[in-house]
Amino acid sequence: MTHSSSLPHSAQQSSESSTRRADALMEEDVAWSHSIDEERDGDQLDRSERAALRRVAGLSTELEDVTEVEYRQLRLERVVLVGVWTSGTAEEADNSLAELAALAETAGAEVLDGVIQRRQKPDPATYIGSGKAQELREIVLSSGADTVVCDGELSPGQLIHLEDVVKVKVVDRTALILDIFAQHAKSREGKAQVALAQMQYMLPRLRGWGQSLSRQMGGGGGGGMATRGPGETKIETDRRRIREKMAKMRREIAELKTGRDVKRQERRRHQVPSVAIAGYTNAGKSSLLNRLTGAGVLVENALFATLDPTVRRAETPSGRAYTLADTVGFVRHLPHHLVEAFRSTMEEVADSTLILHVVDGSHPVPEEQLAAVREVIRDVGAVDVPEIVLINKADVADPLTVQRLLRSEPHALAVSTHSGLGIAELRELIDSELPRPEVELEALLPFTEGALVSRVHGEGEILSEEHTAEGTLMKVRVHEELAALLRPYQPVAAEG
Ligand SMILES: Nc1nc2c(ncn2[C@@H]2O[C@H](COP(=O)(O)OP(=O)(O)OP(=O)(O)O)[C@@H](O)[C@H]2O)c(=O)[nH]1
Numbered sequence: 001m002t003h004s005s006s007l008p009h010s011a012q013q014s015s016e017s018s019t020r021r022a023d024a025l026m027e028e029d030v031a032w033s034h035s036i037d038e039e040r041d042g043d044q045l046d047r048s049e050r051a052a053l054r055r056v057a058g059l060s061t062e063l064e065d066v067t068e069v070e071y072r073q074l075r076l077e078r079v080v081l082v083g084v085w086t087s088g089t090a091e092e093a094d095n096s097l098a099e100l101a102a103l104a105e106t107a108g109a110e111v112l113d114g115v116i117q118r119r120q121k122p123d124p125a126t127y128i129g130s131g132k133a134q135e136l137r138e139i140v141l142s143s144g145a146d147t148v149v150c151d152g153e154l155s156p157g158q159l160i161h162l163e164d165v166v167k168v169k170v171v172d173r174t175a176l177i178l179d180i181f182a183q184h185a186k187s188r189e190g191k192a193q194v195a196l197a198q199m200q201y202m203l204p205r206l207r208g209w210g211q212s213l214s215r216q217m218g219g220g221g222g223g224g225m226a227t228r229g230p231g232e233t234k235i236e237t238d239r240r241r242i243r244e245k246m247a248k249m250r251r252e253i254a255e256l257k258t259g260r261d262v263k264r265q266e267r268r269r270h271q272v273p274s275v276a277i278a279g280y281t282n283a284g285k286s287s288l289l290n291r292l293t294g295a296g297v298l299v300e301n302a303l304f305a306t307l308d309p310t311v312r313r314a315e316t317p318s319g320r321a322y323t324l325a326d327t328v329g330f331v332r333h334l335p336h337h338l339v340e341a342f343r344s345t346m347e348e349v350a351d352s353t354l355i356l357h358v359v360d361g362s363h364p365v366p367e368e369q370l371a372a373v374r375e376v377i378r379d380v381g382a383v384d385v386p387e388i389v390l391i392n393k394a395d396v397a398d399p400l401t402v403q404r405l406l407r408s409e410p411h412a413l414a415v416s417t418h419s420g421l422g423i424a425e426l427r428e429l430i431d432s433e434l435p436r437p438e439v440e441l442e443a444l445l446p447f448t449e450g451a452l453v454s455r456v457h458g459e460g461e462i463l464s465e466e467h468t469a470e471g472t473l474m475k476v477r478v479h480e481e482l483a484a485l486l487r488p489y490q491p492v493a494a495e496g
């Protein structure tokens with residue numbers, strides 16, 4: 001492994017000094033930093049490319065309005081992560097912070113350090129407690145961080161108080177995820193949904209942001225919560241403008257949704273079975289779509305690479321057509337606003353004939369991801385849709401983990417979109433899982449009916465096909481609507 005030499009100097013330094021620092025931070029706390037460095041290894045070029053891309057994408061979502069200056073403040077640079085560990089094992093706490101590190105990197109931040117504090121529950125005032133907050137201030141100073149990211153959703157008050165102590169920007173997991181979504185959303189609907197969720201999140205926090213901004217600009221002077229005056233009316237105006245904008249966004253989203261519903265109804269009318277690929281973020285959903293259909297969907301070792309649902313046509317080995325939809329990845333504790341915002345995307349899942357639930361088999365505890373995704377699937381009312389669990393990345397997964405999952409999940413298959421392992425079985429499995437068209441019949445279609453022949457190919461199942469002097473003789477299974485069109489062409493012998 002030569003990765004470590006490609007690490008930036010500061011990261012190597014921090015991995016040594018952070019152990020000491022975390023020891024100093026609190027006796028019963030867990031030092032956590034080496035795993036961050038492992039997450040970062042060998043990926044530096046990728047990451048700088050992503051950072052460059054991020055800036056461009058950021059430009060296009062910049063909004064001219066003053067009220068949105070506040071969102072822009074969320075752009076992260078050099079961050080320290082803080083988690084409060086209230087229950088579960090130390091390993092679970094580590095995994096949770098490792099995921100936060102991956103999220104921060106996806107947002108384009110450089111992770112300098114991470115600490116976990118063990119507490120009964122988060123401190124109502126400063127999240128980690130005022131003494132620990134002071135120690136965190138020391139870490140921020142010595143690492144040169146400009147932002148602290150907390151692994152949870154903080155109240156507006158907690159954000160303000162913690163910022164007052166650490167004297168840099170403090171953001172929570174929700175704001176971080178919103179930021180990533182804002183950077184990645186491409187379609188008009190996706191952008192509108194994210195903007196709406198951001199505004200919803202910002203509304204109750206406006207005052208806090210206003211205060212910390214004025215403090216950063218050299219104002220404040222220890223005014224704290226009591227600061228009032230001209231700023232108050234400014235906040236009121238901002239709130240009103242945000243509310244107005246939210247109303248406008250909601251209308252726009254409703255219109256866009258109608259357009260998508262129409263398309264979906266169209267597909268349903270033609271009775272093309274729909275398969276939805278769902279799963280935790282970075283599990284390999286887009287890779288699977290590409291494997292099965294040859295679609296060129298962006299695959300990236302980043303969380304939330306896909307934010308806009310892509311639908312492609314695919315065919316089973318027996319020649320039946322179906323649609324395959326890639327979906328937004330799930331993440332634990334997906335901010336509530338976002339679940340709401342992406343409900344329409346999730347409806348794609350609820351409405352499907354079959355769910356391919358992709359899970360990253362190389363994750364230490366894929367069960368957690370399975371459970372988190374199923375919770376959302378339940379939420380959108382997709383409980384009745386049959387599900388195939390695909391344990392992906394079998395090429396690099398621990399075979400014991402794969403075995404364990406295969407035992408606990410009755411309807412599962414180990415696959416690798418990279419090596420192609422299990423993909424042929426998957427195609428067969430999809431074929432047998434999709435409901436078969438109900439009418440079997442024979443038709444002799446004259447050559448003038450070429451369009452009908454291709455429709456049968458697209459929507460039906462071809463049992464046999466023969467080109468005769470009079471036309472195409474087909475034995476097929478089709479849905480009722482198509483059967484009605486074919487009946488006039490049934491050969492006389494078949495009718496008798
Ligand atoms: N080793 C290995 N890596 C894989 C496999 N499938 C996908 N990956 C990698 O996993 C990462 C994520 O893949 P994506 O297909 O973008 O995952 P996704 O589920 O669409 O992710 P989001 O859209 O971000 O939610 C990429 O770096 C892929 O190259 C696999 O079978 N084996």
Ligand SMILES: [Mg+2]
Binds near residue numbers: 286287298299305
């Ligand atoms: Mg994807």
